[in-house]
Amino acid sequence: MIRWENYEHEKEVKHGNGPLKERKLREKENQSPKVVIAPKRRPWLPTQAKAEYDNAGRTFTPSEISVSDYLDYWFDSYVKPNLAYNSQCDYESKIRNHIKPELGCYRLSSLEPDIIQNWIDKKKSNGMSKSMMKNTLACLSGALNYAVVPCKYIKSNPCQYVKIGKTKETQYQKEHREYVLKKADFEKILTRFGPDTNFYVPLMIGYHLGTRIAESYGIDLLKDVDFEKNEITIQHQLCCENKIWYYRSPKYDSVRTIKMDKIIADVLKREIKSRKKHQLQFGEYFLKTYLKPDGEIFQTRGADSYPYLEIMPVSARESGELLTPNSFKYCARIIHNELNNPLFHSHCLRHTHGTILAENGVNPKAIMERLGHKDIKTTMNTYVFNTDKMQQDAADIFARAIM
Numbered sequence: 001m002i003r004w005e006n007y008e009h010e011k012e013v014k015h016g017n018g019p020l021k022e023r024k025l026r027e028k029e030n031q032s033p034k035v036v037i038a039p040k041r042r043p044w045l046p047t048q049a050k051a052e053y054d055n056a057g058r059t060f061t062p063s064e065i066s067v068s069d070y071l072d073y074w075f076d077s078y079v080k081p082n083l084a085y086n087s088q089c090d091y092e093s094k095i096r097n098h099i100k101p102e103l104g105c106y107r108l109s110s111l112e113p114d115i116i117q118n119w120i121d122k123k124k125s126n127g128m129s130k131s132m133m134k135n136t137l138a139c140l141s142g143a144l145n146y147a148v149v150p151c152k153y154i155k156s157n158p159c160q161y162v163k164i165g166k167t168k169e170t171q172y173q174k175e176h177r178e179y180v181l182k183k184a185d186f187e188k189i190l191t192r193f194g195p196d197t198n199f200y201v202p203l204m205i206g207y208h209l210g211t212r213i214a215e216s217y218g219i220d221l222l223k224d225v226d227f228e229k230n231e232i233t234i235q236h237q238l239c240c241e242n243k244i245w246y247y248r249s250p251k252y253d254s255v256r257t258i259k260m261d262k263i264i265a266d267v268l269k270r271e272i273k274s275r276k277k278h279q280l281q282f283g284e285y286f287l288k289t290y291l292k293p294d295g296e297i298f299q300t301r302g303a304d305s306y307p308y309l310e311i312m313p314v315s316a317r318e319s320g321e322l323l324t325p326n327s328f329k330y331c332a333r334i335i336h337n338e339l340n341n342p343l344f345h346s347h348c349l350r351h352t353h354g355t356i357l358a359e360n361g362v363n364p365k366a367i368m369e370r371l372g373h374k375d376i377k378t379t380m381n382t383y384v385f386n387t388d389k390m391q392q393d394a395a396d397i398f399a400r401a402i403m
Contacts, residue, residue: 067099067104067111068105074143075092084249085239090135094135095139098123098136103119116162137159141159145157175343179344179348180387185341189344198315198316201268203331206346208353209264210371211372212251217237220291220312220314221271221272223311225260231259232258234256235250236250237250247291247297251372252372252373254373284303287320290306332344332346350371
C-alpha cells in the first residue's frame with residue numbers, strides 16, 4: 001500500500017527506501033541542467049546530402065554530363081512538351097547540324113563564353129547569315145537558360161556574354177529582305193494567276209490582310225469569316241507534322257479578328273459560291289474536309305457523315321482536294337522565272353501590306369495588332385520600311401510646317 005503524508009513538504013513513501021530515494025530525486029531535479037555541446041559535423045555532410053537529394057531520379061551527374069547529352073535531355077523535357085511542331089523541327093535541325101558537331105563534346109559545366117564566342121565567330125567566317133547565327137545562338141541560349149533555372153546544373157548562362165557582331169549584308173540580300181511589291185507588279189502577278197487559278201485567293205488574302213502564308217491557308221471559310229461585320233478571325237495556321245496536315249494556333253498564339261475591305265470580302269464570297277458549285281458537280285466524288293479534335297485535317301469522299309467538324313479550307317482543287325502552303329512554292333517559281341521577278345517571296349505580301357498602311361498614316365499599334373506581332377519593335381524594324389514615299393512625306397510635312 002502507498003500512503004502520502006505532508007510533513008515539511010516532503011513525500012513519504014511507505015515501502016522500500018521511499019523517503020531517501022524521493023529526496024535524492026528531488027535534489028537532482030533542482031540542480032542546474034548540464035549544457036551538452038553537440039559534436040561538430042563535418043562540413044561536407046550537408047552538401048553531400050543536398051547533392052544526393054537534388055540528383056535523385058537522374059541518370060547522370062550534372063557536373064559530368066556532356067553538352068550533347070544535355071541537349072537531348074532539354075529537347076525531351078522542355079521542347080517537345082511546350083513548343084509547336086514546326087519549332088521542334090527547327091530546334092532539332094539547329095542542334096543536329098550546328099551545335100552538336102562542334103560543342104557537343106564539351107562538358108556542360110566547362111562550356112565557357114570564349115568557347116561559344118569562337119564557335120559563333122567560326123560560323124560567321126564560314127558565311128552563315130546573321131539571322132541564322134542569331135537564331136542558332138538563341139536556341140543554345142534557351143537550352144542553357146533551362147540548365148540554370150529550373151535545373152540548376154550551371155550557375156549562369158555563358159551565352160549572355162557572346163556577341164555576334166556586324167555582318168556585311170549583300171545588296172541582293174537587303175533588297176530581298178526589304179522587297180515591297182509595287183502595284184504594277186502585283187497586277188502583273190494577278191494577270192498570270194487570275195480568279196480561275198488555285199493561287200488567286202491566297203495571293204489576295206496575303207496582300208489585303210497581311211497574314212502569314214500558313215495563316216492564309218489556315219482560314220476556314222465557313223467559321224472564320226463574318227460578312228455581316230466585315231471581319232475575319234485568324235485563329236489557325238495550316239502546318240504539316242509527320243506528313244499529316246493540322247490546324248494549329250498562329251505564331252506567338254496571335255489569334256486576332258481583323259477588318260476586311262470590300263475587295264477581299266467579295267473574293268471570299270465568290271470562292272464560297274464556287275466551292276459549293278463544285279460540290280454539286282462532283283457529287284459523291286467531292287472530297288469533304290473535316291477537322292478532328294486534335295486539329296488533324298481529315299478528307300473523305302462519299303455521302304457518309306463523320307462526327308467531326310466540317311470545314312471549308314481557303315484553298316482547294318475543284319474536286320475538294322486540300323491545297324497547302326507547299327503548293328505556293330510553284331506559284332513563286334513561276335513569278336521568279338516567267339514574270340522575271342526574283343525578289344518575290346510569300347512573305348513580301350505581308351511586308352507590302354504593313355508598309356502600305358504605314359505610308360498612309362495608320363497607327364503603328366494598329367498595324368502591330370493587324371499583323372499579329374508580339375511587340376511594336378518587330379513591326380517597326382522588320383515590316384514597316386523607310387520607303388521613298390515616307391521620306392518624301394517627311395520632307396513635305398516639314399516644308400508645310402515652316403511656311
